[in-house]
Structure formats: C-alpha cells, structure tokens
Amino acid sequence: MKARRLVWLGLSFVFAAAIIVAWQLISNFGLVSPIFLPPPSRAWNALVFNIERGSLLPYVLLTLQHMFYGWLIASFLGVAIGSLIGVSPAVRAYLAPMLEFFRPLPASALFPIAIAIFGLTENMLLVVIGFGALWPTLLATVNGFATVKPRLEEVSRLLGMSRRKFIFSVALPNAMPEALAGMRLSLTIALILSVTGEILSGSDGLGRWVMLQARGFRTPDLFAGVLLFGVIGYLSAQIVTYLERRLLRWRATP
Amino acid sequence: MTVTSIKRPVRPDDAAEAAPVALGFKGVDVVLADKLILAGVDLDVRQGEFMCLIGASGCGKTTLLRLAAGLLPPTKGEVRYLGNPISEPRRDVAVVFQDYGDALLPWRTAAGNVSLVYETMGMPASERKSRIEGVLAKVGLLDHAEKFPAQLSGGMQQRLQIARCLAQEPAVWLMDEPFGALDAMTRHALQDEIMRIVAESGTTVFFVTHDLEEAIYLGDRVVAMKPHPGRVAQTFDVKLARPRDRRLTPEQPEFLRLRRELYDFIEADH
Numbered sequence A: 001m002k003a004r005r006l007v008w009l010g011l012s013f014v015f016a017a018a019i020i021v022a023w024q025l026i027s028n029f030g031l032v033s034p035i036f037l038p039p040p041s042r043a044w045n046a047l048v049f050n051i052e053r054g055s056l057l058p059y060v061l062l063t064l065q066h067m068f069y070g071w072l073i074a075s076f077l078g079v080a081i082g083s084l085i086g087v088s089p090a091v092r093a094y095l096a097p098m099l100e101f102f103r104p105l106p107a108s109a110l111f112p113i114a115i116a117i118f119g120l121t122e123n124m125l126l127v128v129i130g131f132g133a134l135w136p137t138l139l140a141t142v143n144g145f146a147t148v149k150p151r152l153e154e155v156s157r158l159l160g161m162s163r164r165k166f167i168f169s170v171a172l173p174n175a176m177p178e179a180l181a182g183m184r185l186s187l188t189i190a191l192i193l194s195v196t197g198e199i200l201s202g203s204d205g206l207g208r209w210v211m212l213q214a215r216g217f218r219t220p221d222l223f224a225g226v227l228l229f230g231v232i233g234y235l236s237a238q239i240v241t242y243l244e245r246r247l248l249r250w251r252a253t254p
Numbered sequence B: 001m002t003v004t005s006i007k008r009p010v011r012p013d014d015a016a017e018a019a020p021v022a023l024g025f026k027g028v029d030v031v032l033a034d035k036l037i038l039a040g041v042d043l044d045v046r047q048g049e050f051m052c053l054i055g056a057s058g059c060g061k062t063t064l065l066r067l068a069a070g071l072l073p074p075t076k077g078e079v080r081y082l083g084n085p086i087s088e089p090r091r092d093v094a095v096v097f098q099d100y101g102d103a104l105l106p107w108r109t110a111a112g113n114v115s116l117v118y119e120t121m122g123m124p125a126s127e128r129k130s131r132i133e134g135v136l137a138k139v140g141l142l143d144h145a146e147k148f149p150a151q152l153s154g155g156m157q158q159r160l161q162i163a164r165c166l167a168q169e170p171a172v173w174l175m176d177e178p179f180g181a182l183d184a185m186t187r188h189a190l191q192d193e194i195m196r197i198v199a200e201s202g203t204t205v206f207f208v209t210h211d212l213e214e215a216i217y218l219g220d221r222v223v224a225m226k227p228h229p230g231r232v233a234q235t236f237d238v239k240l241a242r243p244r245d246r247r248l249t250p251e252q253p254e255f256l257r258l259r260r261e262l263y264d265f266i267e268a269d270h
Helices: A002-028 A040-053 A056-084 A089-102 A107-118 A122-130 A135-147 A150-159 A163-201 A206-215 A219-247 B013-018 B059-070 B110-121 B125-138 B152-165 B186-199 B212-218 B253-267
Strands: B021-032 B035-046 B049-054 B076-081 B091-096 B170-174 B206-207 B221-226 B230-238
Touching: A002 B253, A056 A089, A056 A122, A056 A163, A056 A206, A056 A219, A089 A135, A089 A163, A107 A122, A107 A163, A122 A135, A122 A163, A135 A163, A135 B125, A150 A163, A150 B091, A163 A206, A163 A219, A163 B110, A206 A219, B021 B059, B021 B206, B035 B059, B035 B186, B035 B206, B035 B221, B035 B230, B049 B059, B049 B212, B059 B076, B059 B091, B059 B170, B059 B206, B076 B221, B091 B152, B110 B152, B125 B152, B186 B212, B186 B230, B206 B212, B221 B253, B230 B253
Parallel strands: B049 B206, B049 B221, B091 B170, B170 B206
Antiparallel strands: B021 B035, B021 B076, B221 B230
16 A cells, blocks of 8 residues: 555656656757746756745745735635525525636636726735635535535434534534635635736736746746746645645544 | 343333323324325323334334424324424434434544533533543443544444433433344344433333334334334234343243234235
C-alpha cells in the first residue's frame, strides 16, 4: 500500500521533470523566441533572485490577503445562506433553478459592474471574489441539508429537538463534508479572481506585478510569478485538505 | 457464558390484567398512498408488559410501532398513551431502530451521541458527563466512549443506540426488529441484556420481530398479525418463568408448545 503510493509519487515527479526538460529543450533549440518563452533555468533564477531580494514578498502577501479574505467571506456567506435555503425543502425547490443560473456565471464578468458600483477599491475586489467564490460552498451546503437521512430526521423528532438544535447538531454537520469540498474549490476561484482583479483594477498584488513584468517583456520574471501562483494554489489546497481530514476524522475507519 | 440474573418476578396472570394500559390502539386504520395498511386494530399493551409483535413482512408491524411513537397519525381510530391521545413523539417513549448505522450521528463519538439527548433536554454541561458515563456503563461501552460509530462493531453500535434511549429514561421502549441485523451470538447477548435493563427499570416494551423464538424467549405475550390488510389476528400468552435462561428456557415444554403454535400460525398463510 505504502510502496504503491511511493511509486505513484515517483512517477508524477518523473512526469514533472519530463515537462521541464521539454521546456528547456524547446528554448535551447530556439523553437520559440526567448522573449515569449524563457528557458526554465532563467525563470527559476528570476524567481530565486526576486525572492532573495525580498521584492516579491509584499506582493505575495497582498495577493494572499485578497484571496484569503475573499474566501473567508465566500465561505461564511456560503454556509450561512446555504443553511437558510437548505433548511426548508420548499425554499430549496423554489430557489434551486435560480442558483443554477448564478453558479456558472463567470465571476470575472462581474468586475465591470462592481467597478461601476464600488469604484477601483479594495472593497470592490473583495465583493467580486466573495461573490464568485461563494457558489461551490453555498450549493454544497444546500445539498448537505437535503441529504440528511430520513432516519436521522425521525430521531431528531423523537428526541424533541428544536429547529435550531436540529440545524446545528444534525443538518450542518451532515453538510460539513460537502461544504468543505466546496470550500476547497472556492479557494481556487478566489485565487483566480484575486489575480484577475488585481490586473483589472490596478490593486497592488502579485497579479498586477506579473502583468507589469509582461508589459515590460521581462518574461523570466513573468514566469517566476506564474510559478509562484502554482505554489500558492497548491499549498492553500493542501491546507484545506488537511483541515478536511481533521474535521472529518469520524469518517475514517482505522 | 454466564446466566444473566433477572430480578423481575413472575407475575400472576390476573395481576398482569390489572395493570393499567400503557399503549392503547382502538379501531385503528392506516391508509398510506391509497393503500389500506392497517385495518381495525384493537390492541392494549399494559404497563410493565413485554409485548412481542410478529407477523409476515408487510403486515404493518412497523406501521403500528410508528403510530405508538407518534411519528404517524392514524387515518381512523385512536392511539393512546396512558389514556391520552398520541399526537407527537414523546421523550419518555424511546424507539430502537434496526438500522443503527443510520440512527446514530456518525460525526459524534459514543459519548456525543448520548449527550445529544441531554443537550436537547437543556441539561447543563457540568451535569451531562457523569450521566453519559452512567448510561454508557450500563451497556458496557464506557471504554469506547470516545470512539466514533464507524469505529464500533454492529453490536456495539446497537448498544449505543440503546444507551441513547436509556438516556431518555423511557417508560416505554418501542423496538423495531432491533437485533435483526446482528449475528446470532451478538443477538443472544443483547436479548439477555435488554431483558435485564427492562427488568431493572420495569418499563413497558413493544417489540417487533420476525424471529418467533426471539418473541417467545423475550415476551410476556406474543401478538401475531396478518397482512392484506394488516390486522391483529391472534394473541399468545407466554407463561414461562423469569428470569429466562438461554439454555433451559427454550427446552421447556411450554416454549416448544408455543413455538409449534406460532409456526402453525405463520404456515397457515402458505
């Protein structure tokens, strides 16, 4: 079992290495101009240089801040609104089609509207991130309420639970696995929207920094920034996965 | 294998008759989705009585139990608890379901599942702990208090459901084929355990089963139902001394006679 996992891990490393080698070869043979595609070695050097100089850290922190606050707003609202909708089957049936309409809307399309209403402000950014990243968590929470086993509803009735007690002790914990999966998805959306938002609104952050490097044809720096996005996305998803594993401990059978 | 000691005295028949009616069904019809499930059910379960309900599947045993639990209103007739019509579930009427896996909260530990009852009652947290321990100790789960249901065996999960019902301090137990999903060894152990618990607290039991020997072994009275539509067909008094013994009781002539009668009753349909 453990050996199998190690083999798979090894294979995925080999695959990643193969991509980097291919990238390096493309640059070496001049298949694509280094102005558009610098070799990975230079992108790496640019990344190390910028990190060592400490010039990237403030931007990274700003982007993390946008992403995290936006995600926090989305998660809180997603669970809260999802509970309000989920608690009543009638409301659920009534609002479900509308939610399905909002969900696939590309949130980045909201930037022009939000800019018109809120201006080029940090709040505008948070509103769009919060709104865009809301849906996976909200829909998962609604669904988590809908999937409470009929037997558990009976037990709740038999014990004489109040509606409030039912929501907090039965329905919400039941929705938890799905809501957490939704929060993991919404984290990715929050990152995407933070970057897009910074580019569109000129708020400081890694997104804006990357755009400026592109405009100045400093492609190694541009690629360094993109690599960093990958790292941020990966690490934040890992953190939520860790949280999921801890909070959903009860599902495991060791 | 130890013989469980049961302090409950053998009641003379007339004393049983004199006990007040705990659960009373009178002229009960139930129609679900245009189908007549129960027709004209008259049945009294007296206080302190261990009543076992048998019958082929689909004859409305569970429906009758759900009526008693207040989970379902009768279409016609009356269901009373201590003389008062049942309209809602009551906390002193506890239900043990067969599907313990679905009836427990999987995200709560054994202690947490019991705690749910006390939380719902509004008992302060300081008082809960010792109560939870007491109830878990009664069913032998004290050492597993911090385990989640998924970490417990089927028999232990059913014990946990029984513990949660104990926390309700019920005057009536409604049990819906509670041991039907368990292996024979576990089933026997739990049968003896439930008899001990019931004897200690002197509660009334409404026990649904399709296992005839289980019905005779546990019951003071076995009520047999017939299907299409579900109705009470016959009542068998079980005049077997208590405490009952796993090895000796099933060998007694009375046990064998009843077993024969019940098999004949069930066979009569085929």
